[in-house]
Amino acid sequence: MRNKSTKKLLISAFIILSIFLLFNIIVKEVPLTAADHLREEIKLPNPKTDGKISIERVLSQRRSIRSYLNEELTLTEVSQILWAAYGITEKKDRPEKLRGGYRTTPSAGATYPLDIFLVAGEIESLKPGIYKYNSTNHSLIPVKERDSRNALFMTCMQPWIKTAPATIIYTVKWERITSRYGKRGAERYVFMEVGHSSQNIYLQATALGLGTVAVGAFNDGKLKELLKLGEGEDPLYMMPIGRKKDD
Numbered sequence: 625m626r627n628k629s630t631k632k633l634l635i636s637a638f639i640i641l642s643i644f645l646l647f648n649i650i651v652k653e654v655p656l657t658a659a660d661h662l663r664e665e666i667k668l669p670n671p672k673t674d675g676k677i678s679i680e681r682v683l684s685q686r687r688s689i690r691s692y693l694n695e696e697l698t699l700t701e702v703s704q705i706l707w708a709a710y711g712i713t714e715k716k717d718r719p720e721k722l723r724g725g726y727r728t729t730p731s732a733g734a735t736y737p738l739d740i741f742l743v744a745g746e747i748e749s750l751k752p753g754i755y756k757y758n759s760t761n762h763s764l765i766p767v768k769e770r771d772s773r774n775a776l777f778m779t780c781m782q783p784w785i786k787t788a789p790a791t792i793i794y795t796v797k798w799e800r801i802t803s804r805y806g807k808r809g810a811e812r813y814v815f816m817e818v819g820h821s822s823q824n825i826y827l828q829a830t831a832l833g834l835g836t837v838a839v840g841a842f843n844d845g846k847l848k849e850l851l852k853l854g855e856g857e858d859p860l861y862m863m864p865i866g867r868k869k870d871d
């Protein structure tokens with residue numbers, strides 16, 4: 625008699641526990657913490673703030689390079705290039721302030737209206753695909769997990785976009801600059817800023833023995849679709865990066 629009631633009690637407890645667990649798994653939405661979001665991101669190696677080649681030599685050697693060795697880039701090289709383009713150089717305590725801090729590139733009113741995408745083809749320890757650069761964490765946020773070099777080539781028909789192991793793409797979120805500077809921001813400041821930043825890529829690539837070229841001729845609509853850009857966002861510039869062939 626006692627055994628029977630203990631058994632019943634155990635079964636009831638088991639059923640109640642199962643319902644409770646199922647409720648937590650299926651019904652109750654467990655909110656993602658900041659750490660969960662970070663886990664999805666790929667932390668990049670820390671950038672160097674010193675090098676072996678003088679700025680004068682880099683300036684005198686800078687050239688647009690359109691043919692690359694058939695070799696992968698290292699994640700360290702890509703990390704350094706992304707940092708040179710739009711990396712944080714002076715952090716702010718509150719990351720939302722100045723969108724993370726002052727950067728390698730000047731920006732009208734420190735509004736930082738640009739976003740930077742990486743189309744990765746052959747990069748050591750990085751899956752081919754499209755990623756967005758997060759300056760604040762110096763990390764990559766996956767956007768598309770598929771080799772998109774051919775699709776990117778179809779937006780511009782320029783062969784170096786297909787053969788480069790990686791391409792960096794600049795886009796703009798207009799609201800970030802027009803909310804402060806209106807038409808002047810949209811007609812002037814954005815293009816000045818992308819010029820500052822892309823020159824950093826030219827110079828950093830030269831210093832690393834890599835090659836790049838600024839590409840401004842492409843189909844806006846096709847590129848917008850490939851990067852899944854939203855309303856109020858537009859592509860501006862592309863820069864394929866590869867290992868420079870010896871002269």
Ligand SMILES: Cc1cc2nc3c(=O)[nH]c(=O)nc-3n(C[C@H](O)[C@H](O)[C@H](O)COP(=O)(O)O)c2cc1C
Binds near residue numbers: 687
């Ligand atoms: C705004 C702008 C757009 C450009 N667009 C392209 C392009 O679509 N394709 C290309 O191969 N080069 C492009 N270039 C690179 C120029 O052709 C190159 O800078 C020029 O020939 C001078 O050569 P250098 O950069 O080696 O000094 C562009 C450069 C600028 C500044």
